[in-house]
Amino acid sequence: MLSPVIVRPVASYEDAAALDAAVEAVFAALPAEKQPTPASRVLLKPNLLARHAPDKAVTTHPALLRAVVAALRRRGVTDILLADSPGGLYTPARMRALYEGTGMTTLAKELGIALYDACKSVTVPAAPDGLVREFELIEPVAQRDYLIDLPKMKTHVMTGASLSVKNLFGCIPGLKKAEWHTRFPDKERFGEMLTDLCRTVQPALTILDGVVGMEGDGPSGGSPRPLGLVLGGADPFLVDLAACRIMGIEPERVPYLAAGIRRGLCPAEFPAQALDGDETLLRPAPFRLPASYGAGDTDFARHARGPVAWVLPRLERWAAPRPVVETVKCIGCGRCAEICPRHTIELNKTARIRPADCIRCFCCHEMCPVQAIQVKRLPLFRHL
Structure with a gap:
């Protein structure tokens, strides 16, 4: 029941x-x-x-x-x-x-x-x-x-x-x-x-x-x-x-x-x-969804088979949304670096994210007290 x-x-x-x-x-x-x-x-x-x-x-x-x-x-x-x-x-x-x-x-x-x-x-x-x-x-x-x-x-x-x-x-x-x-x-x-x-x-x-x-x-x-x-x-x-x-x-x-x-x-x-x-x-009252909610957010590459399995993970990672620091807003508090699982964020007055090491968990975005970390995606995928 x-x-x-x-x-x-x-x-x-x-x-x-x-x-x-x-x-x-x-x-x-x-x-x-x-x-x-x-x-x-x-x-x-x-x-x-x-x-x-x-x-x-x-x-x-x-x-x-x-x-x-x-x-x-x-x-x-x-x-x-x-x-x-x-x-x-x-x-x-x-x-x-x-x-x-x-x-x-x-x-x-x-x-x-x-x-x-x-x-x-x-x-x-x-x-x-x-x-x-x-x-x-x-x-x-x-x-x-x-x-x-x-x-x-x-x-x-x-x-x-x-x-x-x-x-x-x-x-x-x-x-x-x-x-x-x-x-x-x-x-x-x-x-x-x-x-x-x-x-x-x-x-x-x-x-x-x-x-x-x-x-x-x-x-x-x-x-x-x-x-x-x-x-x-x-x-x-x-x-x-x-x-x-x-x-x-x-x-x-x-x-x-x-x-x-x-x-x-x-x-x-x-x-x-x-x-x-x-x-x-x-009755549905659709919410405006996150910028990250679209291409690259479904882990579909994990289930790919055959020759496409080699291409899709690279394409998905390239296309996936990522956190980006807006330096004019950043106050250098270090909360993002503190929470980052892979320690990919460096502080030099303001925060800087190393894209190659980022796993896109968006913990930094969650914890930023001044909303200086935004979710960005390739312009092409914003319109798909």
């Missing part, structure tokens, strides 16, 4: 009643055995990609978290911890600055919940029958018994979409993320890894912030896109399929959903019978 996906309209973050009703509907749809109890030790895992104010649409909005905490409190839950780990150095000072900049510090004081900043990690075995044997995760993911995944509805320059499954990449501590990009530089295998991670972490519940999403060169360099929706359910893959339908993105072109489809973890498209809500809310 398919787990229901709740879709509810919420006009704005200021509409606290609508937010509370939407979040309560997601909790209420859970079967009794999956409901949090007063004894539950709950971990809230929002998308806190970088230190951006809530109105920039980069991070999960505090108003949604407020509604989630209210729903937990109605169920008698008192032990609530909020944690995330963005790219870059994972230190207590960095985390405190991140919480402050994204509005989480104010929220935590208001609601009396804890913010995790001890920055410890543990190694756990991965779910069986996957690509990965073990994961190093931030400590509370392994210690807590009820994880709520709270992603933001965004496009993504590498994976096409950044939704529920991708949000769990934040369970991997800081610079350890770069190691996974190095191990799996192509999108297909990176998607397999994210699928393994989701199966290992096993969120109890997912609530997706689609009140205001992000389109274009997400997850941090795009533009806010008001949608007025909250989606949720127990199955993060089904929630993401519903989101892709709204965003106008083919699930097969999102690497972790393609991996889920291949493994039989989810259908190839969102099943109508799983919807709990007005079907008009799933």
Whole structure:
């Protein structure tokens, strides 16, 4: 039996009643055995990609978290911890600055919940029958018994979409993320890894912030896109399929959903019978896609055979979008060099990327605080 996906309209973050009703509907749809109890030790895992104010649409909005905490409190839950780990150095000072900049510090004081900043990690075995044997995760993911995944509805320059499954990449501590990009530089295998991670972490519940999403060169360099929706359910893959339908993105072109489809973890498209809500809310409202989303982004050369197998990888690499530094914007902070998996970025007042060594993971684009790193592609492919 398919787990229901709740879709509810919420006009704005200021509409606290609508937010509370939407979040309560997601909790209420859970079967009794999956409901949090007063004894539950709950971990809230929002998308806190970088230190951006809530109105920039980069991070999960505090108003949604407020509604989630209210729903937990109605169920008698008192032990609530909020944690995330963005790219870059994972230190207590960095985390405190991140919480402050994204509005989480104010929220935590208001609601009396804890913010995790001890920055410890543990190694756990991965779910069986996957690509990965073990994961190093931030400590509370392994210690807590009820994880709520709270992603933001965004496009993504590498994976096409950044939704529920991708949000769990934040369970991997800081610079350890770069190691996974190095191990799996192509999108297909990176998607397999994210699928393994989701199966290992096993969120109890997912609530997706689609009140205001992000389109274009997400997850941090795009533009806010008001949608007025909250989606949720127990199955993060089904929630993401519903989101892709709204965003106008083919699930097969999102690497972790393609991996889920291949493994039989989810259908190839969102099943109508799983919807709990007005079907008009799933009407496509196509997002503006990243500049990288087109030629050279599908890893099709990996599957080529015969003589063409020699030509396609070279053609694909030549044509693929790449990150480019706009030196007039660059402030020389070094965040891009810090996060780069292959250490291909040099600093001399401003950043410089060595194209020959770049694996096009776009981590530098994600982490740049001033959006000085843009995604560029050959003019010919912009029009195809």
